[in-house]
Structures are given as C-alpha cells and as structure tokens.
Amino acid sequence: SRTSVIEDSQKAYQEAFDISKAKMQPTHPIRLGLALNFSVFYYEILNAPDRACHLAKQAFDESS
Known part of the structure; x- marks a missing residue:
C-alpha cells in the first residue's frame, strides 16, 4: 500500500541520513544531496514544508 511504501522510504532516508551525518563531512556532496532529497520527500510526499525547510x-x- 502507499502508506507502507512511504513509511519504508522514510525509514530508509532516515537511516541513510544518520549514517551520512556520522561518517561524512557536512560539506560532502553526497551528504548534501541526501539532505536535499530527504527535504523534498518531506515537502512533496509527507506535505510537511516546515520539516522540509x-x-x-x-x-x-x-x-x-
């Protein structure tokens, strides 16, 4: 279902984001790209513009 896909996606994004924060410099392009993509996920999929920003x-x- 759509809800389970969204939940799985959010979990995967969060795990990747936590790893990137622990293992990469704040200026690393992959870490920055992941943060941007995760914020778009919050904005477009979860309709949470405050969290995205x-x-x-x-x-x-x-x-x-």
Whole structure:
C-alpha cells in the first residue's frame, strides 16, 4: 500500500541520513544531496514544508 511504501522510504532516508551525518563531512556532496532529497520527500510526499525547510536549512548551516 502507499502508506507502507512511504513509511519504508522514510525509514530508509532516515537511516541513510544518520549514517551520512556520522561518517561524512557536512560539506560532502553526497551528504548534501541526501539532505536535499530527504527535504523534498518531506515537502512533496509527507506535505510537511516546515520539516522540509528545517532539514534543508540545517544541512546548509552545518556546511557553512
């Protein structure tokens, strides 16, 4: 079902994001790309623009 696919996707994104934060520099292109994609997931799929903007801003601030 759509709900289970969304839940599985969010779990996979979160696991990948946690790994990237633990193992990559904040400026690493893969870490930044993952943060951007995860924020788009929050915005477009979960309809959570506040969470999406927070995640993207946090990634930007950490890389600056």
